[in-house]
Amino acid sequence: MRIWLDGGLRDAETARVSAFDHGLTVGDGIFETLKAVDGRPFALTRHLDRLARSARGLGLPEPDPDEVRRACAAVLAANPMPLGRLRITCTGGHGPLGSDRGAHGPTLMVALGPTARRPDTTAVITVPWTRNERGALTGLKTTSYAENVVALARAREHGATEALFGNTADRLCEGTGSNVFVVLDGEIHTPPVASGCLPGITRALTVEWTGARETDLPLDVLERADEIFLTSTLRDVQAVHRVDGRELPGAPGPVTAKALRVFTERAADDLDP
Helix, strand or coil: CEEEECCEEEECCCCCCCCCEHHHHCCCEEEEEEEEECCEECCHHHHHHHHHHHHHHHCCCCCCHHHHHHHHHHHHHHCCCCEEEEEEEEECCECCCCCCCCCCCCEEEEEEEECCCCCCEEEEEEEEEEECCCCCCCCCCECCCHHHHHHHHHHHHCCCCEEEEEECCCEEEEECCCEEEEEECCEEEECCHHHCCCCCHHHHHHHHHHCCEECCCEHHHHHCCCEEEEEECCCEEEEEEEECCEECCCCCCHHHHHHHHHHHHHHHHCCCC
């Protein structure tokens, strides 16, 4: 496996990042995950735009989009596979053992790993912890992911693949690595960005392509929604057949099935929508 690290391709076994890298010591970094099909990344421009927004929000230098594109192309060419998870990571770089940043400049890494197509449906749980819709990192895709690690481990313990969060106002927010949609009386709704959720790329495309509405939703909407589905880079549109102890028989329902069909068709027509 070959990865891109600070300007060139390296063997994954020998590539090294400093033990003092701020991404490691304090989680001072940003990242993007893209789906790559037969060596071609999906929605790369949107992901690069969000990477830049996350950098600005965290106070990091914006990564050079041309360099990141070159890095992605080089990694994809060096590691051919039918379906891959392409990960772009940019950190604060070598720094002191504290929250202050150093002056060495950022670290840029691009790596690729194989993945499999997700099942048509999945189970989710809700967790007792909340997203802070007013936090400093709200809406940014940062490497400070420990909260998601804990919640996802709880989901695995309960036979689920995703954990859903409410926010501090007890409104529906998002999953550890996905956005959530609900169907009410035939209409698709998803929490607004103001809820504290990450503005997902697949979320945005699903809203554009299906006419879904951004709606402030109580967390208990999950107890009465006709259908529920998740969106993310690697899930695309994935139906939920169980949330906590509630079964949703027949998933994917008709509205979710149509959303999946529309997304699949539109994504196939344009790899960089």
